Amino acid sequence: MTRIGHGGDVYAAARELGRDLHRVIDFSASINPLGPSPAAVRTLRAAEAWLGHYPDPACWALRQALAAYWDRPSEEFLVGNGSTELIHLLPRALGIKHLMLIGPTFSEYAEAMTRSGGQVSMLLANRADGYRPPLETVRAALKQRRQPASDAPAIGAVLLCNPNSPTGQACEAEAVRTLARLAARRGLWCIVDESFAEYADHASILSEPLPARTIVLRSFTKFYGLPGLRVGYAMAKPAVIAGIAAQQPPWSVNMLAQRTAVAALQDVRHAGRSLHFMERERARFRTALTRLPGCTVFPSAANFLLMELPVGQKSTAVVAALRRKGLLIRDCSQVPGLNARSMRVAVRSRADNDRLLRALSVLLRGGGA
Numbered sequence: 001m002t003r004i005g006h007g008g009d010v011y012a013a014a015r016e017l018g019r020d021l022h023r024v025i026d027f028s029a030s031i032n033p034l035g036p037s038p039a040a041v042r043t044l045r046a047a048e049a050w051l052g053h054y055p056d057p058a059c060w061a062l063r064q065a066l067a068a069y070w071d072r073p074s075e076e077f078l079v080g081n082g083s084t085e086l087i088h089l090l091p092r093a094l095g096i097k098h099l100m101l102i103g104p105t106f107s108e109y110a111e112a113m114t115r116s117g118g119q120v121s122m123l124l125a126n127r128a129d130g131y132r133p134p135l136e137t138v139r140a141a142l143k144q145r146r147q148p149a150s151d152a153p154a155i156g157a158v159l160l161c162n163p164n165s166p167t168g169q170a171c172e173a174e175a176v177r178t179l180a181r182l183a184a185r186r187g188l189w190c191i192v193d194e195s196f197a198e199y200a201d202h203a204s205i206l207s208e209p210l211p212a213r214t215i216v217l218r219s220f221t222k223f224y225g226l227p228g229l230r231v232g233y234a235m236a237k238p239a240v241i242a243g244i245a246a247q248q249p250p251w252s253v254n255m256l257a258q259r260t261a262v263a264a265l266q267d268v269r270h271a272g273r274s275l276h277f278m279e280r281e282r283a284r285f286r287t288a289l290t291r292l293p294g295c296t297v298f299p300s301a302a303n304f305l306l307m308e309l310p311v312g313q314k315s316t317a318v319v320a321a322l323r324r325k326g327l328l329i330r331d332c333s334q335v336p337g338l339n340a341r342s343m344r345v346a347v348r349s350r351a352d353n354d355r356l357l358r359a360l361s362v363l364l365r366g367g368g369a
């Protein structure tokens with residue numbers, strides 16, 4: 001499988017463009033445009049005291065904070081060095097040799113399977129359905145235990161990203177629970193990546209105890225605006241959590257990250273402001289992008305928008321031209337299930353979004369690609 005890569009590499013872009021890092025505007029990673037909670041930043045500034053010790057290997061304070069936040073026992077949480085670390089621990093910890101993915105989706109799941117020597121089958125959402133995840137088809141496939149190739153290992157897990165990146169589509173929580181229960185009855189794991197679910201409460205299955213064999217992943221990168229710290233967590237039944245924890249290298253989450261994440265989680269005012277801003281600015285930005293001649297912009301439940309350039313344009317060329325202007329966009333033309341005109345843009349501040357709108361408008365009128 002070809003490596004698709006990630007957005008967010010502002011360092012490479014700054015080096016390449018000979019620009020200061022702060023003059024690169026990153027629409028390729030989808031981070032809360034209001035930034036991290038001011039309380040989290042204050043905690044980080046006071047963090048010197050923790051530098052002289054190893055980090056708490058149990059991430060005790062953060063797990064207690066998560067337990068209080070979700071009203072679940074702390075044994076149901078495992079903290080990782082970003083949810084990426086957890087994604088890579090799962091195949092080995094759960095013995096998954098063959099993963100069913102619901103695409104088009106985030107590339108790291110397939111990457112983790114390839115690294116662990118496993119394989120992936122993908123059920124793709126249709127463009128005609130606005131990329132709505134085809135949960136009925138997934139359920140039918142699980143009922144039949146259909147195998148794509150006769151010598152392939154049995155499918156051991158199904159993974160849904162909800163809301164999904166890069167499409168922005170969210171499934172209702174009850175439909176996800178139905179899928180998870182079916183997977184458990186069939187002896188399969190169900191992994192639900194809720195890295196963007198703070199933006200879509202109705203989609204999260206965390207409001208009720210999790211079904212057996214279900215693992216939910218969350219992140220402090222997106223909504224909490226802390227991509228540089230690397231904090232994510234998994235939630236599952238305690239025995240499952242213990243199994244995943246057994247595969248984790250010691251001290252993978254540093255102490256600054258653990259303490260700052262606690263402060264971020266507890267800052268409900270900043271969370272409220274962030275949601276309010278996103279709801280309004282996403283709608284405004286989407287409407288403005290839709291007005292660019294020939295562009296299609298899909299609705300989104302998260303802090304990014306999947307869009308398609310006009311027929312005749314290629315996202316690879318447009319993304320490269322915008323990069324030369326210091327605007328980083330996620331080219332999605334190589335994402336299985338999307339097309340050569342697909343790209344994903346983060347919803348940033350109003351001023352940044354307007355800057356991208358102006359640059360795109362000039363490019364699409366034939367100026368400077």
Ligand SMILES: Cc1ncc(COP(=O)(O)O)c(C=O)c1O
Nearest residue numbers: 082083084106165195219221232
């Ligand atoms: C859907 C999804 N899940 C997980 C991650 C990984 O996030 P992190 O490792 O920063 O928690 C990303 C990052 O882009 C993502 O888009």
